Amino acid sequence: MAAQKLLTIREVASYLNITEKEVVELAENGMIPAYKVGGVYLRFKKEQLDQVRPGIKPNQSLVTIEGTLIEKVRDFIYHNDFYILSLIVIFFLLYFIVKL
Numbered sequence: 001m002a003a004q005k006l007l008t009i010r011e012v013a014s015y016l017n018i019t020e021k022e023v024v025e026l027a028e029n030g031m032i033p034a035y036k037v038g039g040v041y042l043r044f045k046k047e048q049l050d051q052v053r054p055g056i057k058p059n060q061s062l063v064t065i066e067g068t069l070i071e072k073v074r075d076f077i078y079h080n081d082f083y084i085l086s087l088i089v090i091f092f093l094l095y096f097i098v099k100l
Contacts, residue, residue, distance in 0.1 A: 006035065006043035015049065016056055026056070 012032075013020045024042065027034035033048045067075075077084065 004045065006037070007046055007049070008044075009042055012044050012049060015046075016053060018056065032056070 007015065009020050009023050013023045016023070018026075023032070026032045027042055027044075032044065032052050034042045034044055037043050
């Protein structure tokens with residue numbers, strides 16, 4: 001009996017016509033069966049993917065960005081606070097250097 005080849009995340013993304021991130025999210029949510037090899041790497045059986053393939057829409061996005069402009073700005077500042085603070089410090093330093 002020949003050993004069955006397990007598919008990688010990239011191969012599954014190409015096969016299902018979705019992004020690699022969506023493959024990982026679908027596997028974490030239990031929507032597609034996955035196996036961990038070495039406790040780290042996700043692998044998939046093609047036969048099992050064939051069974052769930054009709055239920056997966058190509059380019060299906062699991063994460064939707066909704067909210068007001070204020071929420072989006074707060075989120076942006078939260079994730080980029082170090083860069084924003086660094087930019088402010090650099091501008092102040094340049095201002096004082098040029099002023100002298």
